[in-house]
Amino acid sequence: DGGITQSPKYLFRKEGQNVTLSCEQNLNHDAMYWYRQDPGQGLRLIYYSQIVNDFQKGDIAEGYSVSREKKESFPLTVTSAQKNPTAFYLCASRGLGQPQHFGDGTRLSIL
Amino acid sequence: SQKIEQNSEALNIQEGKTATLTCNYTNYSPAYLQWYRQDPGRGPVFLLLIRENEKEKRKERLKVTFDTTLKQSLFHITASQPADSATYLCAPDGGSGNTGKLIFGQGTTLQVKP
Numbered sequence: 461d462g463g464i465t466q467s468p469k470y471l472f473r474k475e476g477q478n479v480t481l482s483c484e485q486n487l488n489h490d491a492m493y494w495y496r497q498d499p500g501q502g503l504r505l506i507y508y509s510q511i512v513n514d515f516q517k518g519d520i521a522e523g524y525s526v527s528r529e530k531k532e533s534f535p536l537t538v539t540s541a542q543k544n545p546t547a548f549y550l551c552a553s554r555g556l557g558q559p560q561h562f563g564d565g566t567r568l569s570i571l
Numbered sequence: 572s573q574k575i576e577q578n579s580e581a582l583n584i585q586e587g588k589t590a591t592l593t594c595n596y597t598n599y600s601p602a603y604l605q606w607y608r609q610d611p612g613r614g615p616v617f618l619l620l621i622r623e624n625e626k627e628k629r630k631e632r633l634k635v636t637f638d639t640t641l642k643q644s645l646f647h648i649t650a651s652q653p654a655d656s657a658t659y660l661c662a663p664d665g666g667s668g669n670t671g672k673l674i675f676g677q678g679t680t681l682q683v684k685p
Contacts (some may be wrong), residue, residue, distance in 0.1 A: 464614075491671055502577075502660065502677030503615075510671040518672065550614050557665070559605055560673065562614030 463487065466551050466563035473538070473545065474571050481536045481566045483551030492534035493552040493560065496520060503550065509534055538568065546570050573599045577661060577676035584651055585684055592646040592679045594661035602665030604637055604644045609658045609678065618659075619646075623666075651683045 464485045473479045485492065491510045495503040495518075505518030509528040523542025528534055534553075538545045548567050552560040576595045584590050594604070603622045607615035621628045621637045621644065628635050634647040644663075648655050658678040 493673065495675075503675045505672065505674055508672060516672070519674070548612075552614070554673075559617035559620055560607075560615075560662075562616070564614050565612070567612075 464551060464553055464561055464563035466549075466566050468566060469564070471566055471568045472571050473568060476540045478537055478539050479568065481538070481549055481551075481568070483534045483536065483563060484532055485534075485553040485561070486532060487553055487555070487561060488531070489553035489555050489558075489561070490531070491554050491556075492528065493554075494518075494524075494526065494534070494536045495550045495552065497548040497550060497565075506536065506549075573597070573663075573674060575599075575661065575663060575674065575676040577659075578679045579677060581680040581682055583682045583684065586652060588651055590648040590651050590655070590681055590683070592659050592661075592681065594644040594646065594663075594676055596642050596663045599642070599663055600639070600666045601663035603663075604635075605662045605664055606633075606635055606644075606646050607660045607662065607675075609660060615660055615675075648681070651681075653683045653685050656681055656683050 467482045493508040494506040504520050507526040509515035525537045550565045552562045554560045574597045605620045606618045609615040619635045621635045632649045636645045658680045660675045660678045662675045
């Protein structure tokens with residue numbers, strides 16, 4: 461079955477550490493996205509990529525970094541510069557003019 | 572900047588009634604608008620897409636309207652059931668100046684009581 465896989469489901473970070481969230485898709489989609497969701501809030505766009513080796517900042521990119529070396533993969537690194545990283549992180553992908561497909565998210569907490 | 576507004580307060584209705592959710596947008600001329608459902612702890616799931624040249628679209632008990640003059644979309648669930656309880660998100664998309672960026676409204680939480 462085609463879909464998007466996010467791992468891990470739960471992630472804990474110590475203060476001052478960088479952590480990387482994985483997102484893999486086998487839908488052959490060109491575009492991929494990362495969103496952050498805080499409790500009771502909507503989705504806020506962190507980064508997006510429309511093609512391999514290219515990506516753009518979303519509305520809240522500070523403290524995050526991404527790479528898009530392969531079509532299937534769009535990992536998100538939460539750096540130590542992100543002062544409030546505790547949130548639910550969602551990855552999505554889509555084909556041109558098509559709806560988004562979402563993964564089931566990674567919940568990041570600070571120890 | 573683009574702005575999307577959905578009713579931030581939860582919508583509580585009785586089973587069997589019609590639920591109507593609103594999505595308003597400003598500084599944007601989308602070519603189409605999407606609606607998603609999100610359950611707690613899960614990623615959103617796509618429900619319906621309506622294009623700017625379509626006034627209304629239906630899928631089973633769901634109906635979406637799109638008024639480009641009012642810059643508004645309405646999402647209706649008829650004969651609502653407790654299983655319809657979830658958060659519903661809208662996302663205007665496409666259109667002139669579109670960069671591929673896709674942003675969502677904050678969502679409206681629907682509670683259907685038996």
